[in-house]
Amino acid sequence: MASDPLPAVEFWFEFASNYSYLSVMRIEAEVQRQGVRLLWKPFLLGPIFRGLGMENSPFVGQKQKGAYVQRDMARQCRKYGLAPWTTPSVFPRLSVLPARVALLGADQPWIGAFSRAVMELNFVKDQDINAPDQVGAILTALDLPADALLAQARSDDIKGRLRQQTEQARAQGVFGAPTFFVGDEMFWGNDRLEDAFQFARETA
Amino acid sequence: MASDPLPAVEFWFEFASNYSYLSVMRIEAEVQRQGVRLLWKPFLLGPIFRGLGMENSPFVGQKQKGAYVQRDMARQCRKYGLAPWTTPSVFPRLSVLPARVALLGADQPWIGAFSRAVMELNFVKDQDINAPDQVGAILTALDLPADALLAQARSDDIKGRLRQQTEQARAQGVFGAPTFFVGDEMFWGNDRLEDAFQFARETA
Numbered sequence: 001m002a003s004d005p006l007p008a009v010e011f012w013f014e015f016a017s018n019y020s021y022l023s024v025m026r027i028e029a030e031v032q033r034q035g036v037r038l039l040w041k042p043f044l045l046g047p048i049f050r051g052l053g054m055e056n057s058p059f060v061g062q063k064q065k066g067a068y069v070q071r072d073m074a075r076q077c078r079k080y081g082l083a084p085w086t087t088p089s090v091f092p093r094l095s096v097l098p099a100r101v102a103l104l105g106a107d108q109p110w111i112g113a114f115s116r117a118v119m120e121l122n123f124v125k126d127q128d129i130n131a132p133d134q135v136g137a138i139l140t141a142l143d144l145p146a147d148a149l150l151a152q153a154r155s156d157d158i159k160g161r162l163r164q165q166t167e168q169a170r171a172q173g174v175f176g177a178p179t180f181f182v183g184d185e186m187f188w189g190n191d192r193l194e195d196a197f198q199f200a201r202e203t204a
Numbered sequence: 205m206a207s208d209p210l211p212a213v214e215f216w217f218e219f220a221s222n223y224s225y226l227s228v229m230r231i232e233a234e235v236q237r238q239g240v241r242l243l244w245k246p247f248l249l250g251p252i253f254r255g256l257g258m259e260n261s262p263f264v265g266q267k268q269k270g271a272y273v274q275r276d277m278a279r280q281c282r283k284y285g286l287a288p289w290t291t292p293s294v295f296p297r298l299s300v301l302p303a304r305v306a307l308l309g310a311d312q313p314w315i316g317a318f319s320r321a322v323m324e325l326n327f328v329k330d331q332d333i334n335a336p337d338q339v340g341a342i343l344t345a346l347d348l349p350a351d352a353l354l355a356q357a358r359s360d361d362i363k364g365r366l367r368q369q370t371e372q373a374r375a376q377g378v379f380g381a382p383t384f385f386v387g388d389e390m391f392w393g394n395d396r397l398e399d400a401f402q403f404a405r406e407t408a
Binding site: 062067068071072075079173175185187191192195199 | 279
């Protein structure tokens, strides 16, 4: 097999995370622009936060920061040309089902469109992203076999793989989302997406 | 008096804060480029953190985040053309004396040069920034009357004014540094400096 000439960037994201939302919505356009190979790494932040001694997102635990994040998200959505920001009525939402489906599709051509649709369900339509009928409707709209994928997402194999992936995040030092890796080099936050891509190109 | 035609940006910073260091080093060049009026607002993060229930900087309290910040600072210093990053041997350093001097000089032409010299003492030379001889040497190098300024910095008036300024930061919702304000609009972090300046220009 020929080796892949494109530098690789790991993209660790969580469907409940509002700053992951910003990166998910814009990352495939950046991939096209910058010519990197993207490795989609869905994981769960809940076990990571609990492992760090936090009972919840810092945006919930720290009221001042949580209030600020609403203003920041409104401005960032405007900056990136996304739908006007609305504070979700539930935060952070349970995201285990879409994370399992994303793990199934991580190297499939539909991973980007699926992930954007789940993020819009959460942060634009303000709806439950963990409901099988909602996730199924997204898959069907992408002309995918929703029932078969949902059944596979509930298999012990995929459940175990998502736990392993979250453990891998912890082992690599992840403490928030989104997080990007280029080899061992870690970049935290949507604000570092461009830096991570540039680093990948420079060190390829 | 003629009104000032330039939009105003408040710059809340702390000499012990490494991300404040990045902003202090580059902000006067940005002021020139973007045409805003800068209001220097030195304050102390310690009382703010304690008021939020934190005993220390989150970079000390959260080991994973603290380790990451070292990598991030190394990359950011390179990006901005600053001296190579060295992890300070004491973090966060006591900063009450330089903060009082900065409050004295907040609307003086030497505030930028003084603030950069204190930041370099902390984050490049890795030395005590709270020692009167060190702060005095910086003032002397700027052709300022060091003894008179240090005496004034220790006056009850300036001590009280720094406490008031830190209380003002808290009242405005500040939870970290650097923080920028354009009117009531708050921007947190060195990564938002450009956004704050642009917002000031757009809303002037």
